[in-house]
Amino acid sequence: MSFAVFINAMNLWSNESVIPRTDPSSPSSWEIVDSLVKICIEEHLTDANRILTCPGNKIPLLVQMVTEPISWHLIIIQSCMRVVAPQGKKKKKSGPSLRPNMPQLQGIQRSVQCLIETLRSVQKWLSDQMSLEEQGLDILMSYLQGTGDEGPGQTFRVLEEKPAAHASELGDRIAQSLEAWSSTGVVRRIVGAEHEVLAEFKKMVDSKLKLLMSESASLSSVLH
Template identity: 35%
Template sequence: YRHRNYSKVIEFVLFKQRLQHSNQYQAARVEASVLQLKQNADSFEEEERILENLKSGVQLVELSNEIGSRTLKFNEDMQTRPWWTPCPEKNYLLGPFEEISYCPPKENVKEEREENMKRAIQRKSLLPRMIYLSIQCTPTALKESVETNGSGGDIDVCEELKCLLEDYTKMLGCSLSDAVEMITEISQGARTSESLGSNLVDWLNFAVFWNAWSLSSQEHWHVLNSLFERLILDRVRSMGSSDMSYCYSDVQVLVQIITEPLAWHSLIIQACTRSSLPSGKKKKKNQHSDQLSSSPISQAIKDSIQLLCSTIQDVSNWLLNQLNNPEDGQVEGFLTTLKRDGNAAGPGQILGVLESFIASSEESEVGNRIFQALKSWNTADTARKTVMAQQRVLREFLQICESKRKLLETLKQQMSHV
């Protein structure tokens, strides 16, 4: 620029265009909005402010539609990364078995992964709008529950939510009716949660908004409550008294469930409690309160709050048991796990390779600075740092659980006065 050479301007413009079509850029845009909603889900007023800034989620819905018809850029060079790179959808590390190869061609894997990533962004893009519409549906549902001849309320809101639910389930690979059948069977125990695959949290999100679409249906509430209880407690029971190193993936899923679908459901319950006592004369308020307290939806809300409180308490108890374990014992258990896996594929084998390399390294080969760094590396110290990091994650998760439980306890008290 100093020499009035603007040849880079074209390059900058082209880079901006490529950035606008980048998968990572679009994912970051959507995740940033969803993260705001997750972090403030305990405050109804704050959520309203965030949704207002997001234009009630309309812009992200438009983005979802654009992504569906757009070719995104993926910053992955398949020449420098093995084609069998593990991904959440399938295990491509499996080799041929009984003359059947589980390893598809490289190009097919790339196209499939890119399509899955696009659908994931599209699903996330619909969340803010569905949250907004679910909140708007609550006054209508409460009115219908206390008025025998109540009007249909805001039909447009419910219809739009239904359309988004259909789009959401389509991105999950099925129709709305098939999705309802799926979650109903899982809630009844007719199917296992493995049927949901790696999209378990997305399916729970669907169940939450499906229930919000028809809050006056006791059956919907029952299905959703059973889903939360089954999917959360099954993981807590499977983890049992296991060390964190054995069940870290289950903890990750629990964090997602409690900070996303359960948070959205709690937000909808907050909207219900706020709408339960309309403004007006005291006489009318008392009459409305009496009608609502005897309505099916009131009992459904109370049952849901009670179940969520109990379920979150079970998660908190497991976390407390983990945090109360002596650190030295956890480090020893972690090292034992690594040593036991040392002769097989896994972290133990990797640790063995590292130790062998460090033991055989010569200063003349790697240089003084790297040599000193290698010699200062210690297996036990690394294991302790890993355990400390895991403990920090568990403490943060416990704080989230306690925050959710306190919110639900507050809602329980509010509903007791309805």
């Protein structure tokens, strides 16, 4: 995604197209980036639905996509807006000269709308995940308390066994620490930490959506 974003930026400011369009119906670099952003985010949101049984499995990738390619793309959009969209008094003076910029502005508008829709889907997914904190605790506990001989459940059962009989092997300090060990407490801290990560991520998404809504409003005022 980041590569496509930078290729689009090069294509915008280069005298020669970095991605030649031999066919007028072929997608522009703007459209390629929009498509990649939408597809990649949707795929990761689908995979991330199992977060309750596998905490954090896709969160780092989602955060990376929002903080890197989407952030870079937003910066490029803002730069283009400063160049092709009139500001302040220039808007009144330029008049008909705005027309050559209209195709570019329309491409930017489509890209902004794509980012808004994509980030709204991320925002909704985060809100849904955060509303299920207690349910997440129950699901994760049932998963970890499984009776199988493999997986994390086995480790939890070993730690929950009274270590007093093995105090001589473990040492008093370790044995005393294990006496106070609670699987429920550990899982609650895991789920709580996950909730904090989701909350911080949501703040980031909310901030970018606010910027995009501002850009969308500016574009609408220019195009209409």
